[in-house]
Amino acid sequence: MSISNPKQALYEQFAQVAKAFGNPQRLELVEHLAQGPRSVEALAVKLSLPIANVSQHLQAMRRAGLVSSEREGKFVNYRLADNGVLVAFAAIRSVAERHSAEVERVVRGWFDRRDDMEPISREELAARMVDGAVTVIDVRPPDEYALGHLPGAINIPLSEIEAMSEEFQPGREVVAYCRGPWCVMSFEAVAALRRKGLRARRLEDGLPEWKAAGLSFEVSA
Amino acid sequence: MSISNPKQALYEQFAQVAKAFGNPQRLELVEHLAQGPRSVEALAVKLSLPIANVSQHLQAMRRAGLVSSEREGKFVNYRLADNGVLVAFAAIRSVAERHSAEVERVVRGWFDRRDDMEPISREELAARMVDGAVTVIDVRPPDEYALGHLPGAINIPLSEIEAMSEEFQPGREVVAYCRGPWCVMSFEAVAALRRKGLRARRLEDGLPEWKAAGLSFEVSA
DNA sequence: AATTCATTCAACATAATTATTGAATGTAGA
DNA sequence: TCTACATTCAATAATTATGTTGAATGAATT
Numbered sequence: 001m002s003i004s005n006p007k008q009a010l011y012e013q014f015a016q017v018a019k020a021f022g023n024p025q026r027l028e029l030v031e032h033l034a035q036g037p038r039s040v041e042a043l044a045v046k047l048s049l050p051i052a053n054v055s056q057h058l059q060a061m062r063r064a065g066l067v068s069s070e071r072e073g074k075f076v077n078y079r080l081a082d083n084g085v086l087v088a089f090a091a092i093r094s095v096a097e098r099h100s101a102e103v104e105r106v107v108r109g110w111f112d113r114r115d116d117m118e119p120i121s122r123e124e125l126a127a128r129m130v131d132g133a134v135t136v137i138d139v140r141p142p143d144e145y146a147l148g149h150l151p152g153a154i155n156i157p158l159s160e161i162e163a164m165s166e167e168f169q170p171g172r173e174v175v176a177y178c179r180g181p182w183c184v185m186s187f188e189a190v191a192a193l194r195r196k197g198l199r200a201r202r203l204e205d206g207l208p209e210w211k212a213a214g215l216s217f218e219v220s221a
Numbered sequence: 222m223s224i225s226n227p228k229q230a231l232y233e234q235f236a237q238v239a240k241a242f243g244n245p246q247r248l249e250l251v252e253h254l255a256q257g258p259r260s261v262e263a264l265a266v267k268l269s270l271p272i273a274n275v276s277q278h279l280q281a282m283r284r285a286g287l288v289s290s291e292r293e294g295k296f297v298n299y300r301l302a303d304n305g306v307l308v309a310f311a312a313i314r315s316v317a318e319r320h321s322a323e324v325e326r327v328v329r330g331w332f333d334r335r336d337d338m339e340p341i342s343r344e345e346l347a348a349r350m351v352d353g354a355v356t357v358i359d360v361r362p363p364d365e366y367a368l369g370h371l372p373g374a375i376n377i378p379l380s381e382i383e384a385m386s387e388e389f390q391p392g393r394e395v396v397a398y399c400r401g402p403w404c405v406m407s408f409e410a411v412a413a414l415r416r417k418g419l420r421a422r423r424l425e426d427g428l429p430e431w432k433a434a435g436l437s438f439e440v441s442a
Numbered sequence: 443a444a445t446t447c448a449t450t451c452a453a454c455a456t457a458a459t460t461a462t463t464g465a466a467t468g469t470a471g472a
Numbered sequence: 473t474c475t476a477c478a479t480t481c482a483a484t485a486a487t488t489a490t491g492t493t494g495a496a497t498g499a500a501t502t
Binding site for chain 2: 006007008010011012013014015016017018019021022023024025026027028064065066081082084085087088089090091092093094095096098099182184
């Protein structure tokens, strides 16, 4: 694959970027890094993968320009290179959603249909949050919540949703969100809350998209 | 790579789409299909690749939902599945452009710097076309021009640009475009016209983006 | 200096991707 | 039916990607 003419060389470069997205583990890393910068070990724990494996995936993504890294003492923190990476990820997801059948089926097999979760748009939620007519819950782990969350959102990790569901007022609507549009935790949270008879919906996507849209968010002290 | 839990299955689906983009030949096919539907053989001729090879790449893209196909007599015509494919391609290119260094260098090695070609935006060109103050030339091959081109654009394939350059009025500005933002033909056209002392610029991208932006275009009879 | 710990590197085995070849399939027309 | 032709399929070889292991590197701490 020797690159002689510029056209070939360009396509080769573009293909390298696409290849960096072309692996499920790396996509999961992108989704986690979209929540905020992370060390190699922190990511390895979240994905339940060997550290060396994660390190190599991160290096591959760095070569392609998806992430950047910075040493901080003994740790190396990786972060998404820029917002374009999330735009590209969203575009790839969109193609997958429109095509497959398979994506629908996968989600449907575990939860109800995606539509039945009645996703609420960013704009609508933002408007209703002003009225104070909705309880917003962040179902991600506390460390991700700490790096940034919707204004006024309560952090209730999925493991605690059953126990906490007693605390909600029955009539009041609850909106759950997590890492992104296909993050399964918010699907499960809504399903669990509905089993308890509560009015629950999903935010259509997650915190990264909220931030990318320029909406305000809070960071824990 | 057995897919047990839904999260893994989703990432796997998304990765399949990204992988379909992760090959230079397939990206070139996407760019050609963005000009209009094509048969396998027509694409094979344009890429100078064996037919069986092109057929397999197209089938891989079809499995991933990038293209659809339809038999028409002895031929099988492939087309882009939807506009989302171009959006994803543009997003991938954007990541590559922002990262590499390499992309800049490749273009710079053959032409002047990309900036020196003074790309003109779609909006600006559309405005100036109303005034009639600019000559627009389409430097793609005639068959692609026939499938659709900017209103009033003259088709001058790259091979004829030298000869035709005599025809232009020296003072009048010429804008060249071709398949997309990195299509090398428009770079070469501008360079050739400038060597003749003409005022030439590039459209920032190509016909597919023009159409995707909802601007009007012409189709040959 | 020695130790600890996070990360990276190097080497290896396995799996996936790619290009190539020739045969098979399917369609149109003689 | 026979032929021509576009496309697909099947088999192969070469290349590249991936995951695993243990050793090497780099930075902080003792």
